[in-house]
Amino acid sequence: MLIQALRRLPGVGVKSAQRMAFHLLQHDREGARAMARALTSATDSVKHCALCHTFTEAEVCRTCLDPQRDRSKLCVVETPADQSAVERTAAFKGLYFVLMGKLNPLDGIGPKDIGLQKLFARATDGSVQEVILATNFTAEGEATAHVIGEALKAKGLKVTRLARGVPAGSELEYVDLGTIAHALVDRR
Amino acid sequence: MLIQALRRLPGVGVKSAQRMAFHLLQHDREGARAMARALTSATDSVKHCALCHTFTEAEVCRTCLDPQRDRSKLCVVETPADQSAVERTAAFKGLYFVLMGKLNPLDGIGPKDIGLQKLFARATDGSVQEVILATNFTAEGEATAHVIGEALKAKGLKVTRLARGVPAGSELEYVDLGTIAHALVDRR
Numbered sequence: 560m561l562i563q564a565l566r567r568l569p570g571v572g573v574k575s576a577q578r579m580a581f582h583l584l585q586h587d588r589e590g591a592r593a594m595a596r597a598l599t600s601a602t603d604s605v606k607h608c609a610l611c612h613t614f615t616e617a618e619v620c621r622t623c624l625d626p627q628r629d630r631s632k633l634c635v636v637e638t639p640a641d642q643s644a645v646e647r648t649a650a651f652k653g654l655y656f657v658l659m660g661k662l663n664p665l666d667g668i669g670p671k672d673i674g675l676q677k678l679f680a681r682a683t684d685g686s687v688q689e690v691i692l693a694t695n696f697t698a699e700g701e702a703t704a705h706v707i708g709e710a711l712k713a714k715g716l717k718v719t720r721l722a723r724g725v726p727a728g729s730e731l732e733y734v735d736l737g738t739i740a741h742a743l744v745d746r747r
Numbered sequence: 748m749l750i751q752a753l754r755r756l757p758g759v760g761v762k763s764a765q766r767m768a769f770h771l772l773q774h775d776r777e778g779a780r781a782m783a784r785a786l787t788s789a790t791d792s793v794k795h796c797a798l799c800h801t802f803t804e805a806e807v808c809r810t811c812l813d814p815q816r817d818r819s820k821l822c823v824v825e826t827p828a829d830q831s832a833v834e835r836t837a838a839f840k841g842l843y844f845v846l847m848g849k850l851n852p853l854d855g856i857g858p859k860d861i862g863l864q865k866l867f868a869r870a871t872d873g874s875v876q877e878v879i880l881a882t883n884f885t886a887e888g889e890a891t892a893h894v895i896g897e898a899l900k901a902k903g904l905k906v907t908r909l910a911r912g913v914p915a916g917s918e919l920e921y922v923d924l925g926t927i928a929h930a931l932v933d934r935r
């Protein structure tokens with residue numbers, strides 16, 4: 560039963576689940592107990608931030624409460640992991656909206672499932688002047704950015720998108736053609 | 748805290764743990780609760796079989812209790828996963844002893860840590876006539892087999908080892924030289 564439960568983790572098949580169960584039971588029962596406590600406490604207390612929709616145990620998350628952040632800029636990302644990637648650059652001092660997913664009609668993920676209404680309400684609260692779309696550069700991420708961008712432009716907001724281009728440190732020879740084409744169009 | 752707890756799983760780094768935590772909290776809170784229950788119940792109730800040392804919730808595991816098994820043959824494996832690999836072949840009808848590890852002096856894993864005393868007691872209980880060493884064909888597995896084999900031969904038991912050779916379905920051209928050399932020596 561432990562093996563079946565572990566298989567519900569993304570990217571974990573039978574063999575990995577067996578290996579994990581063996582490791583926990585043979586070498587790290589304290590780790591297994593800690594994991595059980597963390598899972599129970601997280602499922603009981605983690606909810607969504609009233610402002611940015613990310614995971615938090617409070618009503619409003621710490622980033623949204625930070626008085627140092629620039630309230631006129633709102634960066635839209637897909638997941639908390641994407642948010643922390645942007646945070647690590649230290650190049651953005653505004654606030655975030657975390658979609659917690661992306662539009663994916665094939666999987667039945669529509670505008671309601673990723674809290675677009677909440678985003679529209681948040682973006683039009685009067686303090687936001689620019690919305691920066693930082694969804695992933697995948698087909699779904701681009702479609703999500705397009706839908707959000709059109710809707711917010713219709714409400715008169717300034718909407719920008721992360722620049723596409725050649726990654727830092729890469730050689731042109733090994734960069735795919737679509738990326739080079741975008742970098743040419745977006746040249747500055 | 749959930750991410751830290753998930754990182755204690757073998758083979759799970761920061762990114763995987765983030766992805767797992769996001770998946771559980773956003774898409775599968777019921778799965779997270781099921782996993783917490785499975786972890787708690789397994790750490791509380793899983794112990795070692797009194798006869799073969801594998802994981803079981805009873806005093807003696809189901810395989811050891813099975814009256815159909817041949818009690819004169821004892822197959823020694825490293826882990827429950829190795830045991831189920833042998834079981835799936837349906838080519839062995841004897842009983843098992845599961846070491847729950849292997850000798851690894853570099854990591855400080857000595858004879859006491861893998862229950863060799865329990866194996867020696869089990870192998871000399873009078874019913875066992877042949878011990879088949881099915882530890883892995885790695886450096887540590889071979890060393891473990893060697894140590895066990897010498898000790899049991901000294902007690903007058905018949906000790907055999909799984910045959911080394913060319914894997915079924917493989918072409919000689921792509922088989923490593925050590926394997927071919929062993930297959931030549933063990934030819935029949």
